[in-house]
Amino acid sequence: MRYKSQSVAYWYFAVAMVLFGLQLVFGLLSAAKYLGPDPLLYILPFDVTKMIHTNLLIVWVLTGFMGATYWLIPDESRTELHSVKLAYVQLVLWTLMGVATIFGYFFRYGTGNKLLEQPLPSKIVIVICMLIFLYNIGMTIKKAGRFTTTEGVLVLGLVSSAVLFFPALLEYGNYTVSIFYRWWTIHLWVEGVWMMILGGFLAYLLIRLSGADREVMEKWLYVIVGLVFLAGIIGTAHHYYWVGVPYYWLPIGGFFSALEPLAIVGMAMYAYGAMRRSGLSHPNVLALHWTLGCAIFTLFGAGLLGLAHTWPSINKWTHGTLITAMHGHAAFYGAYAMIVLAMITYALPSLTHPRENDSNVIGYWSFWLQLAGMFGMTLSFATAGIGQVYLERIMGMGYLDAQLKIQIHFIMLIASATLFTAGVGLFIFDFFRRRPRFEVEESGS
Amino acid sequence: MTNRQGRLFAIGSTAVAAILFLVMTLDSHRQFPELTNAENITPEVTHGKDVWHKYNCINCHTLFGEGAYYAPDLTKIAKHRGDPYLHAYMRDPSKFYNEQKHRRLMPKQDLSEKEIKDLVTFLGWVSEVDNQGWPPRPILVTGGMTTPTTMGGEGEITDADAASVTPVDSGSDPRALGEQLFSTAVPTCKACHSLTPGADGAGPSLGGLVTRTKKLLESGDYQGEATDVESYLHESIVSPSAHVVPGDMYSAGSTSFMPASYADSLSEKEIDQLVAFLATLK
Missing domain, CATH: 1.10.760.10 (Cytochrome c-like domain)
Structure with missing residues (x-):
């Protein structure tokens, strides 16, 4: 750690870790309900556990983004943060909002609009937190007078995320129009501006870990961002299939969605190329694992599995089945969970006191258990989804009967999710067993 | 390629994509009222x-x-x-x-x-x-797959779709025409009724329908006006509440949950064809 104020990142990461752990509890509960029967039917029904599962994901990933940004900006701009106090105020406000919102969900206090279930007061606090965050980052950069391309891409991604949250605050009388604008937030976040954030973090990690030439890395970062938006913006169309929009969104969605993996392939090549040239010499090899792993798993989950059901003539059959859950889990984990875990793994040695006889054995177990677990979960959803599509959509078997026929895949899902949870448990344990330290150390990272 | 060219590519492609996207958004708004029956x-x-x-x-x-x-x-x-x-x-x-x-x-x-x-x-x-x-095909809640080989669409099937699975024309046997109607009438019969004995859906299974009907007509429990199997089947299509099959999932207050719209949506000839088909389900 070169700058004292970078230590705020520790507390953001700590909150993210706790919420990540909680997310899995609700994920496992939801998975168990697929097997059924459900003893909690009238206490904690599926809709509540699933809503908490997805919302905790969004909150902890965003907490991780913020923490990682507070870590990265001083490093890139070579200065202390504008206000450490403001960063803590933001974290407290954000965490309280998150906890209160989740608590409200137990009583179904929410909007009932998928992924944007946060009630209006929570949404307003989210906007306030984003503004504090962007102000703090902006003032830090302004003070330093040094603004790198990497942080430029990151900050632009964060600003656009805040801007794109606004359509989520509005209500629409026409359900189809409401769907139309819901995706302006969700899709343009996940397949647009969050990709920019991912690209920013990835470039930072690659430059630091591999010592790759900044000029070259940043040039390619531009190309990746260009590809992300070229395909990603109009790629929103793949969410417009079958919801009551004009016909032309189908072929256009098919074409541009098929282009979306290009940027992701670019990202993976970019990471691999940087690593090969540098010879993997950085001492934090575990962070290298997470960084490369992120690029590769994104290619698999977001790129390949997204492409698998994005063409309209295929999506016609797979739309609204467990095939979507297959893609969703692998894509979100590969792209966003893994980049946050990479940033944490990279920053952690400088944020905590080293332990005696320290080794990264737990870290590696965590990495491989998570990867194996998530791969298994993805395959479980995929096989369940393929079964569902054939039985229910093509053969015409009733939904409930088809679900009974794919029970074995839900058992597989729970088994692999348990493996995944063990991996995440180890990561969280590894995080908290080290004492945080807040003094500056030149030789740090 | 220089850094500057990279930046130009990023800005240029974003701008082009954003403009195209906004134009299509505007046009979608023009079409929403008609597509969604906004009135x-x-x-x-x-x-x-x-x-x-x-x-x-x-x-x-x-x-x-x-x-x-x-x-x-x-x-x-x-x-x-x-x-x-x-x-x-x-x-x-x-x-x-x-x-x-x-x-x-x-x-x-x-x-x-x-x-x-x-x-x-x-x-x-x-x-x-x-x-x-x-x-593209109806998504059913339960049942299905036990119906004849015919596979209808979402309930808005075109003649071409229907003809491609069960080739019938106006000159075909009324029972074949009835079989086709079973999956093409709106709402489709097979969304609720299976043809496998015992496999009840939202409506009772029609497997063994004729045998059961004969028993019912002889038993004295029957409340409607039909005198034989054919007239019973006819009555159950045009006026589903005339006699209800026992069960909370089929009726409430002696009103059947089966849509009463078939008397209007099907012609008399079509109803006869459907009856002819159902009468084959011994």
């Missing part, structure tokens, strides 16, 4: 949409295929189930499905009668939205 969005439909949100329906079900995957898609449910059925179902789902059998059950939601009515109206509006013919 039919009454205050009841809007309230029904609010009920849909209030009870967090989307975190188990899907609508237009969007939502969670834990419960059936409801995009066309209003075309598969009549209003009385949906009303009774919403009052207490456990009367219709058994958690031990399907390992899943919708918890009772305690909606007010007004909420139920508007929710069903909203689902009716949803089922009419022009969504490019999705789903």
Whole structure:
């Protein structure tokens, strides 16, 4: 750690870790309900556990983004943060909002609009937190007078995320129009501006870990961002299939969605190329694992599995089945969970006191258990989804009967999710067993 | 390529994509009223949409295929189930499905009668939205696969679709025409009735229909006006409540949940064809 104020990142990461752990509890509960029967039917029904599962994901990933940004900006701009106090105020406000919102969900206090279930007061606090965050980052950069391309891409991604949250605050009388604008937030976040954030973090990690030439890395970062938006913006169309929009969104969605993996392939090549040239010499090899792993798993989950059901003539059959859950889990984990875990793994040695006889054995177990677990979960959803599509959509078997026929895949899902949870448990344990330290150390990272 | 060229590519492609996207958004707004029958969005439909949100329906079900995957898609449910059925179902789902059998059950939601009515109206509006013919085949809640080889569409089947699976023309045997009607009538019969004995769906199985009907007519429990199997079948299509099959999942207050619309939507000749087909189900 070169700058004292970078230590705020520790507390953001700590909150993210706790919420990540909680997310899995609700994920496992939801998975168990697929097997059924459900003893909690009238206490904690599926809709509540699933809503908490997805919302905790969004909150902890965003907490991780913020923490990682507070870590990265001083490093890139070579200065202390504008206000450490403001960063803590933001974290407290954000965490309280998150906890209160989740608590409200137990009583179904929410909007009932998928992924944007946060009630209006929570949404307003989210906007306030984003503004504090962007102000703090902006003032830090302004003070330093040094603004790198990497942080430029990151900050632009964060600003656009805040801007794109606004359509989520509005209500629409026409359900189809409401769907139309819901995706302006969700899709343009996940397949647009969050990709920019991912690209920013990835470039930072690659430059630091591999010592790759900044000029070259940043040039390619531009190309990746260009590809992300070229395909990603109009790629929103793949969410417009079958919801009551004009016909032309189908072929256009098919074409541009098929282009979306290009940027992701670019990202993976970019990471691999940087690593090969540098010879993997950085001492934090575990962070290298997470960084490369992120690029590769994104290619698999977001790129390949997204492409698998994005063409309209295929999506016609797979739309609204467990095939979507297959893609969703692998894509979100590969792209966003893994980049946050990479940033944490990279920053952690400088944020905590080293332990005696320290080794990264737990870290590696965590990495491989998570990867194996998530791969298994993805395959479980995929096989369940393929079964569902054939039985229910093509053969015409009733939904409930088809679900009974794919029970074995839900058992597989729970088994692999348990493996995944063990991996995440180890990561969280590894995080908290080290004492945080807040003094500056030149030789740090 | 220089850094500057890279930046120009990023800005240029973003701008082009954004402009194209905004133009299509504007054009979509021009078409939304027609595609979604916006003139039919009454205050009841809007309230029904609010009920849909209030009870967090989307975190188990899907609508237009969007939502969670834990419960059936409801995009066309209003075309598969009549209003009385949906009303009774919403009052207490456990009367219709058994958690031990399907390992899943919708918890009772305690909606007010007004909420139920508007929710069903909203689902009716949803089922009419022009969504490019999705789903390509009906998504059923239970049953299915036990019907004849015919496979109809979402309930809005074109003649070409129907002809491609069961080639019949006006000169075909009335029983063949009836078999085709079984899956092409709106709402389609097979959404609720299977042809396998014992495999009851939202309606009773029609397997062994003729044998059961003969027994019923002889037993004295029959309350309608039919005198033989054919007239019983005819009556059950045009006036489903004349005699109801016992069970909370089939009727309430001696009103059958089966849509009473077939007397109007099918011609007399078509009803005869359907009867001819059903009379083959010994």
